[in-house]
Amino acid sequence: MKxxxxxxxxxxxxxxxxxLKNYPLxxxxxxxxxxxxxxxxxxRDELGVLPxxxxxxxxxxxxxxxxxxxxxxxxxxxxxxxxxxxxxxLFLSALEKIKGNFSEGVEEASKIxxxxxRVIPVSxxxxxxxxxxxxxxxxxxxxxxxxxxxxxKYGIEKIYLKPTVKIYKKALQAIKNADLIVIGPGDHYxxxxxxxxxxxxxxAIQKSKxxxxxxxxxTNKKGQTEKFDLDQYVEEINKYIGNNRIDFVIFRxxxxxxxxxxxxxxxEGKKSIVExxxxxxxxxxxxxxxAEVLRRERVNKNRNDLIANTRSFIRHDSNxxxxxxxxxxxxxxxxxxxxxx
Amino acid sequence: MKxxxxxxxxxxxxxxxxxLKNYPLxxxxxxxxxxxxxxxxxxRDELGVLPxxxxxxxxxxxxxxxxxxxxxxxxxxxxxxxxxxxxxxLFLSALEKIKGNFSEGVEEASKIxxxxxRVIPVSxxxxxxxxxxxxxxxxxxxxxxxxxxxxxKYGIEKIYLKPTVKIYKKALQAIKNADLIVIGPGDHYxxxxxxxxxxxxxxAIQKSKxxxxxxxxxTNKKGQTEKFDLDQYVEEINKYIGNNRIDFVIFRxxxxxxxxxxxxxxxEGKKSIVExxxxxxxxxxxxxxxAEVLRRERVNKNRNDLIANTRSFIRHDSNxxxxxxxxxxxxxxxxxxxxxx
Numbered sequence: 084m085k086x087x088x089x090x091x092x093x094x095x096x097x098x099x100x101x102x103l104k105n106y107p108l109x110x111x112x113x114x115x116x117x118x119x120x121x122x123x124x125x126x127r128d129e130l131g132v133l134p135x136x137x138x139x140x141x142x143x144x145x146x147x148x149x150x151x152x153x154x155x156x157x158x159x160x161x162x163x164x165x166x167x168x169x170x171x172x173l174f175l176s177a178l179e180k181i182k183g184n185f186s187e188g189v190e191e192a193s194k195i196x197x198x199x200x201r202v203i204p205v206s207x208x209x210x211x212x213x214x215x216x217x218x219x220x221x222x223x224x225x226x227x228x229x230x231x232x233x234x235x236k237y238g239i240e241k242i243y244l245k246p247t248v249k250i251y252k253k254a255l256q257a258i259k260n261a262d263l264i265v266i267g268p269g270d271h272y273x274x275x276x277x278x279x280x281x282x283x284x285x286x287a288i289q290k291s292k293x294x295x296x297x298x299x300x301x302t303n304k305k306g307q308t309e310k311f312d313l314d315q316y317v318e319e320i321n322k323y324i325g326n327n328r329i330d331f332v333i334f335r336x337x338x339x340x341x342x343x344x345x346x347x348x349x350x351e352g353k354k355s356i357v358e359x360x361x362x363x364x365x366x367x368x369x370x371x372x373x374a375e376v377l378r379r380e381r382v383n384k385n386r387n388d389l390i391a392n393t394r395s396f397i398r399h400d401s402n403x404x405x406x407x408x409x410x411x412x413x414x415x416x417x418x419x420x421x422x423x424x
Numbered sequence: 425m426k427x428x429x430x431x432x433x434x435x436x437x438x439x440x441x442x443x444l445k446n447y448p449l450x451x452x453x454x455x456x457x458x459x460x461x462x463x464x465x466x467x468r469d470e471l472g473v474l475p476x477x478x479x480x481x482x483x484x485x486x487x488x489x490x491x492x493x494x495x496x497x498x499x500x501x502x503x504x505x506x507x508x509x510x511x512x513x514l515f516l517s518a519l520e521k522i523k524g525n526f527s528e529g530v531e532e533a534s535k536i537x538x539x540x541x542r543v544i545p546v547s548x549x550x551x552x553x554x555x556x557x558x559x560x561x562x563x564x565x566x567x568x569x570x571x572x573x574x575x576x577k578y579g580i581e582k583i584y585l586k587p588t589v590k591i592y593k594k595a596l597q598a599i600k601n602a603d604l605i606v607i608g609p610g611d612h613y614x615x616x617x618x619x620x621x622x623x624x625x626x627x628a629i630q631k632s633k634x635x636x637x638x639x640x641x642x643t644n645k646k647g648q649t650e651k652f653d654l655d656q657y658v659e660e661i662n663k664y665i666g667n668n669r670i671d672f673v674i675f676r677x678x679x680x681x682x683x684x685x686x687x688x689x690x691x692e693g694k695k696s697i698v699e700x701x702x703x704x705x706x707x708x709x710x711x712x713x714x715a716e717v718l719r720r721e722r723v724n725k726n727r728n729d730l731i732a733n734t735r736s737f738i739r740h741d742s743n744x745x746x747x748x749x750x751x752x753x754x755x756x757x758x759x760x761x762x763x764x765x
Contacts, residue, residue, distance in 0.1 A: 129504025151522070151532055158518045163470025164505040170518045177499045177511045181492070191492055 084109045085412050088261040088293070090205075090278050092118065092137035095269030098398065099298065100144035100200070102405030106414070110200030111257040112141040117210040117244075117277035120226030122159070122169045126176045133185040133209065135175035137274070138202055142189070143171065145198035152196065186251065203257065205278045208248035212277055215240045228273050228307060235306035242272055243280060250283030258284070261293035263412055266320065266329070268298045268399050271308050279323040289326050296331045296411060297369075298404065299359075301339070301377070301397050305351045313359040317369055327368035333407055334359050336373040336421040339397045347397065356397070361424060373422040374407045376400060425450045426753050429602040429634070431546075431619050433459065433478035436610030439739065440639065441485035441541075443746030447755070451541030452598040453482040458551040458585075458618035461567030463500070463510045467517045474526040474550065476516035478615070479543055483530075484512065486539035493537065527592065544598060546619045549589035553618055556581045569614050569648060576647035583613055584621060591624030599625070602634040604753055607661065607670070609639045609740050612649050620664040630667045637672045637752060638710075639745065640700075642680070642718070642738050646692045654700040658710055668709035674748055675700050677714040677762040680738045688738065697738070702765060714763040715748045717741060 087108050089099055092115040103110055114137045119127055123136035143156050156171030178188035186207055193202060214222040216237040223245075228234055258264065269275050279285060288295060297320060303311050313334055321327050338344070339356060347355040359371065378400040409415040428449050430440055433456040444451055455478045460468055464477035484497050497512030519529035527548055534543060555563040557578040564586075569575055599605065610616050620626060629636060638661060644652050654675055662668050679685070680697060688696040700712065719741040750756035 125504070129506070130501070131503075152536065154522055155515075155518055158522055160471070160514075160518070160521075162472075163466070165470070165509075165514070168506075170514065173506070173511065173514055174496075177496055177501070180502075181495055181499055195493065 085262045085414065086111070086257075086260055086293075087263045087265060087408070087412075088113060088257050089265045090275070091115070091267055091269035092274035092278070093140065093269050095267060095274065095298075095300075095399070096137070097140040097144045098401050099265065099268065099404055100141055102401030102403070103408065104145050104147075104199045105402070106405060106409055108200075110145065111261075112145070112200065112202045113205050113254045113257065113278060114138050114141055114202060115210070115274050115277040116204050116206055116208075116248075117212045117225045117273070119212075119224045120230070122167055122172045124224075124226060125168070126172055127209075130176055130180070132176045132179050133204060133207070135172040135179075136169070138189055138192075138204065139169070139171040139175055141202040142192055142196050142198055145193075145200045145202065146196040147199055148195075148197045156196070186253070201253075201257075203254050204251055205254050205281050205284065206248040207251045210244055210248050210277060210281070211246075212242060212273075213245050214242050214272070225273050225277070228270075238306050238309060239272060242276060244277070247282050250281050250287065255283055255287050258287040258291050258293070261291055263408065264288060264291060264293045264295045265408060266295065266297045268300050271300060271304075271311075271316065271319075275320065276323055279320065285324045288324050288328055294330050294411065295328050296333060296408065297329045298333050298376075298399065300357055301335060301399065302347055303351060303355045303357060305355070309352060310354040311357060312354075312363070313357060313371070314363060314367070316357070321368070329369045331411060332369050332371050333376060333404070334371055334373055335377050336375045337377065339377060343397055371424040372407065372411070372420055373424065374403070374420050376403045376407060378403075426603045426755065427452070427598075427601055427634075428604045428606060428749070428753070429454060429598050430606045431616070432456070432608055432610035433615035433619070434481065434610050436608060436615065436639075436641075436740070437478070438481040438485045439742050440606065440609065440745055441482055443742030443744070444749065445486050445488075445540045446743070447746060447750055449541075451486065452602075453486070453541065453543045454546050454595050454598065454619060455479050455482055455543060456551070456615050456618040457545050457547055457549075457589075458553045458566045458614070460553075460565045461571070463508055463513050465567060466509070467513055468550075471517055471521070473517045473520050474545060474548070476513040476520075477510070479530055479533075479545065480510070480512040480516055482543040483533055483537050483539055486534075486541045486543065487537040488540055489536075489538045497537070527594070542594075542598075544595050545592055546595050546625065547589040547622050548592045551585055551589050551618060551622070552587070553583060553614075554586050555583050555613070566614050566618070569611075579647050579650060580613060583617060585618070588623050591622050591628065596624055596628050599628040599632050599634075602632055604749065605629060605632060605634045605636045606749060607636065607638045609641050612641060612645075612652075612657065612660075616661065617664055620661065626665045629665050629669055635671050635752065636669050637674060637749065638670050639674045639717075639740065641698055642676060642740065643688055644692060644696045644698060646696070650693060651695040652698060653695075653704070654698060654712070655704060655708070657698070662709070670710045672711050672713050672752060674713050674715060674717060674745070676718050677716045678718060680718060684738055712765040713748065713752070713761050714765065715744070715761050717744045717748060719744075 406419040747760040
């Protein structure tokens with residue numbers, strides 16, 4: 084079986100893995116440990132555990148257990164001291180405490196949830212994301228990205244981890260042996276780059292014999308990736324990895340519906356939909372794969388699942404993304420890919 | 425398969441079920457919903473759920489899943505907002521919320537934990553235990569029994585539920601069809617009698633064709649069952665059920681070790697070890713089965729299991745109790761029963 088490694092966190096990786104799990108693949112999801120907001124942040128602070136939120140989303144995506152068990156993992160308590168806590172996060176934190184180690188806890192969770200594939204923290208060390216703004220101010224903690232108004236006001240100069248942390252040996256092994264490494268989709272500064280900032284990750288990706296694919300984000304965030312186009316995303320990731328290592332970039336073939344675009348521009352400013360300008364560069368170190376990857380069904384806010392949250396309504400489609408990746412792996416007929424540039 | 429129904433709650437029922445599950449029996453555990461202390465009490469107050477604690481203990485006792493999953497259900501958080509909460513209680517409360525109904529949540533938990541047998545709340549209504557003391561004062565809430573000093577000082581005149589609650593239809597069905605109904609061991613006022621106070625339970629036990637066995641408690645509690653002997657326990661339970669319905673009483677054949685007896689008398693007063701005085705009554709409506717049912721191994725306080733808590737050190741042995749019950753069901757050779765009076 085072909086070995087596929089995904090790198091990211093959050094809802095983007097949930098979407099990606101939900102599609103990939105339907106194919107005969109050996110899947111390893113590598114997940115950032117930088118999250119420190121919400122239920123995850125409270126558990127991190129109060130119990131001293133590693134952040135469970137993104138790991139949980141990946142486990143649920145890959146789980147072949149009952150819908151009920153998956154609903155349970157996503158259940159959020161609504162009242163009392165437990166308010167805002169996600170049951171699956173408590174499950175992972177309790178397992179970490181019992182096993183005495185986060186990654187062993189995750190392995191056990193994986194057995195209980197009967198996952199197709201492995202979920203692995205990028206590092207076994209706690210990660211503290213530092214965000215340097217264009218006004219020189221330094222913010223500490225991933226949650227600042229979406230909750231500190233200065234980010235939207237001044238924009239980000241760069242991000243880094245302090246102290247530096249080292250790649251987890253199983254993540255290193257997975258990257259080394261992969262046939263395909265898939266980066267994103269996911270929050271650029273919150274999920275994607277924090278993985279690549281981990282010592283050993285860029286080197287491992289550089290050395291791996293795998294094809295490296297980047298699922299380009301569909302939308303920008305004000306103050307973060309404001310007005311980014313496809314090339315800016317790729318160049319920044321390539322800068323962190325080194326060696327122009329990205330081979331393919333998957334990009335939407337069609338535009339999102341006009342109404343949605345307007346809604347985004349109202350919230351995130353002009354050019355909040357990521358564009359690709361073919362004439363901008365003469366030569367690129369990566370090939371661009373245009374494909375129909377947008378989710379077309381209306382996202383139902385009330386469904387008790389992860390895709391249903393309100394963060395964003397322009398989203399990738401799990402199955403469409405997976406189909407394109409299978410074509411890149413040459414395991415499927417070329418039907419999903421519309422154009423290779 | 426013979427149908428056995430156990431009635432109780434807490435550690436006593438955990439002990440009983442842990443032994444019974446090794447036999448080819450159709451087991452139904454009926455559990456009191458009166459608990460309102462600790463983690464269970466907080467969930468009841470804050471989330472408005474039915475009390476999960478005793479149900480959880482029964483599910484774990486009957487679970488055939490991995491040791492890890494059972495350890496997880498008993499895991500207690502040690503810090504932060506979650507401090508004191510038991511993971512298994514959160515699990516049951518989340519399932520109740522998702523399914524919209526406690527008993528359905530318990531059924532799902534039972535599937536996830538792969539239990540051998542069913543665990544059923546005695547009622548689907550919330551139970552409020554009222555405790556009338558000998559000085560006329562009325563205390564409300566099961567947790568008062570062990571935490572209100574007036575109980576130890578004045579003693580209990582009677583207990584009742586206000587408002588009255590009705591038996592859950594599946595509990596009724598189980599009692600009706602049982603071959604053997606086993607009451608106790610368990611906290612007399614906290615677990616055993618609250619089940620029998622539920623409207624429909626005494627009538628169902630009276631009508632059932634089952635043999636009714638009472639596992640007599642081994643120790644007394646100051647202010648509650650102070651100086652009770654075997655006959656007082658049985659008479660009080662018979663009074664609540666009506667019709668002298670208890671057929672057999674299982675009682676220890678040997679005394680607990682002298683050192684332990686002293687320890688109990690120091691804490692709970694004289695006669696804190698339940699005695700049986702054969703000459704006290706000329707005729708009894710129940711037969712007394714003497715058997716070696718005491719747990720002999722030292723209870724290790726540090727083991728992550730339910731038997732290991734410090735509430736009591738004179739305990740029933742799971743396997744010995746089960747053996748005697750199998751003999752009463754005539755499914756085993758008469759070896760465990762020492763004497764029938």
